[in-house]
Amino acid sequence: MSTAAVTPGTRVGESRARHPHVNYLNADYGIKSWLLTLDHKRIALLYLASISFFFLLGGAYAVAIRVELLTPAGDLVQSQTYNKLFTHHGILMVFFFLIPSIPAVLGNFLIPLMIGAKDLAFPRLNLLSWYIYMVGGVMTFWALLLGGVDTGWTFYTPFSSTFSNTYVVMAGLGIFINGFSSILTGLNFIVTIHTMRAPGMTWFRLPLFIWSHYATSLIFILGTPVIAITVLLLALERLARIGIFDPALGGDPVLFQHLFWFYSHPAVYIMILPSMGVISELVATFSRKPIFGYSFVAFSSIAIAVFGFLVWGHHMFVSGQSVYAGLVFSLLSFAVAIPSAVKVFNWTATFYRGSISYDTPMLYAFAFIGLFIIGGMTGLFLAATGLDVHLHDTYFVVAHFHYIMVGGAVMGYLGGMHFWWPKITGRMYPEGWGRFSALVVFVGFNLTFFPQFLLGYMGMPRRYHAYPLDQPIWQVLHVMSSAGASILAVGFIIPAIYFVWSMRYGRFAPANPWPGTGLEWRTTSPPPTENFRKTPVVTWEAYEFRPVEEMRIVGPGETADQPADPGHPRNRVAPETLEHGKDKE
Amino acid sequence: MATSDTMHTTHAPHSSAHTALAHHFDNMEQQREAGTLGMWVFLVQEVMFFGGLFLAYLVYRTKYPMAFAAASSHLNWKLGAFNTVVLICSSLTMALAVWAAQIGRERRTQLLFMGLTALLGTVFLVVKAIEYTDKWHDRLFPVRGWFAPAPDAFPHTIAVENIQMFYWIYFAMTGLHALHMIIGIAILLPIMWKAWRGAYSPEYYAPVELFGLYWHFVDIVWIFLFPLLYLLGAHFGGGH
């Protein structure tokens, strides 16, 4: 079937003639209208611009790392420089891209839309979060410009507190400040989901995207303050030299690891849970079926968030912690695998007897599921205590968490960006290019990171600037990985180009191009500033698909959320009121 | 921060609604609910924030019980106890301020209780400053180079590093607590100004109520800090 049938929209020529409706993008103009906006949708776009910048920067560091590792000898950069490269890559990607990515961009944009609210509960707080993020980001970026940090993104003491001679304090304070952005965003989401739902939007009618963001917000609230105080103590230790983590002064360096991982392990779920939420939306929409086992998928998000706080010690199996503590952490880590597995099985079951289309977002969803299985299963290798002793701090770990963070979180992010791009900008991205780049990303990703599993089991430690020459197979695998990285880079650059292109030249998007069932599809693309002209009243279950022609008939704001016949929940809207969605003919 | 959002007023489409109703809320009920939940979530976050320090305290107190006992008994528990009483009184006056706003007492009453709260908070901070000054003069402020207690201040058998370990935790915890007090008073002042303008009524007193929650939380943190830091020495049979 043709793309146009699935992703309908008006042609450019037609649309030029059309009078554009007032929406959040054209409601106001000027730089001030953006920098002082309280509209969650505009704030989401502010985040989008800033995290894209940090992603680009972090990606550039990754490229430099991969080039260095082409040869065993450390011949491109000095070891000190190399250490800064992977530190900067990690700090930027984890704290300034992955953690804010889906929540701050898609979550910010979609949560009020999906629950039928006019905005998040605390719009000023939302804007403040973005400013805090920027202050933290600029501060960290400035630290990198001044000379950088060489501690690894994990900042292990006492190296970071006593020995490193780089800009640890400034980068750390940047991360500290950035943490409050996460906390306030999580607070805003929790309160919004609790108190701002539209009439009829019960908890079990919420899209699974909302459930996963609720779980994520719990982690923001409970975990982020701990990393904040930890980084603060690290800075204090460096400034005052009082031995908080310095064994020479009676301190305990391993305490830092406990505090650090108490946040940073749940932080992994901050990255993956929102992505899982996106995938649930994609799987349902592009199979046109409700998610199989909705409540299991919903509660598995909460279970992951809760169990996620009990497993931090699996990062420390070889740190000298008690063997029994190791066993408990191992057991709990296996327990957290179950809700993840439940999600995968339920998505798979959703495909059964679905109506499956291969639009770009769905390709990313397929990629996510496949890569997440590998990423999750290799997590079991690392949760297995006896095996982790060998694998800990090798490339196996590097490969594993990239399968989760890139194969999982970034795939979900890209899938979600394609899925909601029509809603965000009112324009379609070019579908052919979208599918092509999804394929490139998938191939490039696997070529980059699969060899690293093998390298890891062969014993290549991570964070090595140079590696032994008498292991020729190591170099072969590294070259494969670097080749894959270049393909992956191309795969990321293509969408960046066509997304920007489509903002001006893309076809106009109808209100509900796929069509999807969520409330966000029952308002115009792009939505008006107040999201819905009238507060919607929800009378249908989550992912309740109606006949396609009915779902497409969602015009500029007036329609879907305003029943023509209030007694009939599935009211249809008079077609003549519609400006968009011309494709039906 | 949550309070400022619930307070902000815009040209709401709900012409009949209270002027304090923000545009994106349907009604005052929803707005109040959001504000209250927001503050509670914020306080949960605060618990975790202090939690990191409490964990550090627990670890090092277990590791160096003698040093902690000796260092603790060097604190002025009388000033600490005085401050505890001051804070409990301030919680009482704050509760009365919320009550006054809630049942619509005249603004002078509201202001009186709020003013007392701010005053008691200030008293606490002044006493804290006196304590800090003493510690500074005794060279117990934990910065490498400055920390140098008098030779006979502590038993010579206890490593000075471990005394210092207690003092950084003491300064970090009480310092963070004092910072919360300062922020609290800074937030209370504009609330008092609005109370003076007669902004609060039984229909709308959310900022006062939410601030009250925050103030009680800060008070409770101190209730934990006082015995853990000041009375520890006595627990080990030390004390002056």
Place this chain on the structure above:
Amino acid sequence: MQLLQQVWVPFAPEQASSFAGEVDALYLYLVLLTLFFSVAISALIIYFAIRYRRRNAMEVPRPVHGSMILESAWSIIPLLIAMTIFAWSASVYFKLYRIPNEAMEIYVVGKQWMWKFQHAEGQREINELHVPVGARVKLTMTTEDVIHSFYVPAFRIKADVVPGRYTQTWFEATKPGRYYLFCAEYCGTNHSGMIGWVVVMEPTEYQQWLSGGATDSAASQGQKVFQERGCASCHQDDKQGRGPTLAGLFGKPQPLDTGESVVADEAYIRESILNSQAKIVAGFARPSIMPTYQGQLSEEQILQLIAYIRSLGDNAEGSSGAGGATGGAGGGATTTTGTAPDVQRSNPLAPTDPRGAGGRSTTGGAGTQQQGAGGASSTGRTRPTPERGSSQNPPPEE
């Protein structure tokens, strides 16, 4: 278990310890599970995606909401499988970290960016550790600066080396050869240069190597420290001293004045030396009159003191440390001391004290340091001669 030793997996390092086969077998089990699940689920998804592809843009399939039976099945079955992995891996983990009592004692001190070893017999080595095949070797490890991690892929063992405390691990090498020793915990500028070798030798060769090295035993080196520091003035053997007598102390439970009791192991002795107030033996004054030795003894000296205390058997007079070489392959120690520090200096990798003034600048020269070292010896050196301390084997460079 014999069967498990035979398991071969592709892309695995050599199997050179008693654990290697077991770890590989566990790995193989997990690889097969992963293959099974990823292939099965992917195949199912591909099948569904083709079988149920959208044939008509307007079609909306009948909704299916879920199945309690399926949900239970795919929660419980993975849980059971996970538990098998847990149980198996836990049994391996126990073997890895349950340190045998009877084993060769080797002390390891990590330092940016090198490994220092001391055998019970007194030999010291840098970046190269010689051990006999088939013997249990127990490593007691600490570091002078940051956290390192002792990682020998061929043995499938790894243990962090943490400042201020002892961590232990052990292995039994099964195959003679030279195996990489990596630092696996990022430790600063030249982390990737902190590579050493474990040289596994036939027992007879090892004996030869041992006898070639000429030093005091670790215990008698410790005895010297003990006397220089005047420890003996309080810790007398006749129970008349102001401190507890140390003879027969090691490994025994000590009653404390709190009523608890603590086993006098390496960690306890270290703590008592550095922080004498922490745990006071019953019957002695609190606070203890023993001064703290924090910062006054090097990690190696503390380890030697421990070796000395360990050597004091129940009836030892404390006069000779030679008898204390525990579980090792005999003494063979002659007396030439005092060379070791110079040997360390000769190490081209050894930086200046990282905390020393100016010494912390690690920029520049790092790469060249490594290259200089690499130039020294890049070919595998199998000569089992007692190369104390001098051999440097960072990653070879071209």
